Amino acid sequence: MSNIAIECSNVSIRYVTGDFKSIGLKEYVIRKLTGNYKVKEFWADRNVNFELEKGEMLGIIGSNGAGKSTLLKAVTGIMLPTEGEIHVNGTIAALLELGSGFDNDMTVRENTYLRGALLGYTRKFLDEKYDEIIRFAELEEFQDYCFKQLSSGMKSRLAFSIACLVHPDILILDEVLSVGDGAFRKKSGDKMQEIIQGGVTAILVSHVMPQVRELCTKILWLDHGKQVCFSGDVQETCDAYEWFLSQKKKTPPKSEKEIHEMAAQWRKKLMEDEKKEKEKKAQKQ
Secondary structure, three states: OOOEEEEEEEEEEEEEEOOHHHHOHHHHHHHHHHOOOOOEEEEEEEEEEEEEEOOOEEEEEOOOOOOHHHHHHHHHOOOOOOEEEEEEOOOEEEEOOOOOOOOOOOEHHHHHHHHHHHOOOOHHHHHHHHHHHHHHHOOHHHOOOEHHHOOHHHHHHHHHHHHHHOOOOEEEEEOHHHOOOHHHHHHHHHHHHHHHHOOOEEEEEOOOHHHHHHHOOEEEEEEOOEEEEEEOOHHHHHHHHHHHHHOOOOOOOOOHHHHHHHHHHHHHHHHHHHHHHHHHHHHHO
16 A cells, blocks of 8 residues: 555646636627737646655745645645646645635534534534534634634634644645744644644645744745755755845755755854854843
């Protein structure tokens, strides 16, 4: 039996704007008659490749517009890749957009069961897990509130709690761990460690480098839809990425050698900054 949980082979995803599917038949006819009909193509991801074994956690990094969220939608089956193939082995629980899979006019209690049902779990199973989900989300006093009355942090806590506590084979998180206060971020990070140790495969999109460094076993760097690298050396890649972000002219590396050089530059910068900080403290004393 294969130990591969997710395999992404030469995946490219194209958006088409201006075709009649996106603007409607009436607008399409008007534009055709007036000679203003134009179709534009935009490639959100180009030739992305990675392989994730069961129990591994992949961190996906990249600036806004890099194609991270689009790739996650393809992995979960919400979108189909324009080119290439994605193979997934196991059940998926995905937290892609805040509030997705919930009904604003239903209560927290009702939404917990709704979300669990959408993930394929039985009423009996959710009855057994309900108190644990609400307790972890810290929403004991809000069980009968309408979902729309919750803050964004509360919504995120509930979504994370349901996804984590129902034990999927594959857990996909898009910036979810960055929402909420420091205490909950620490608790959710600890829960993620526990989940990975329990054999669950996970993908995390995050701009918070300490999270990626601490939790992930592999890393995928995207830039404007193109794959910069896929690596098992998370620390080295994060160092290179942080150096990349610190530069005014942001040119992504084109080889492993360049990644290594950028990572070395970042570590050198950290050492110099630390030295300057010590000198400042010494002068004040």
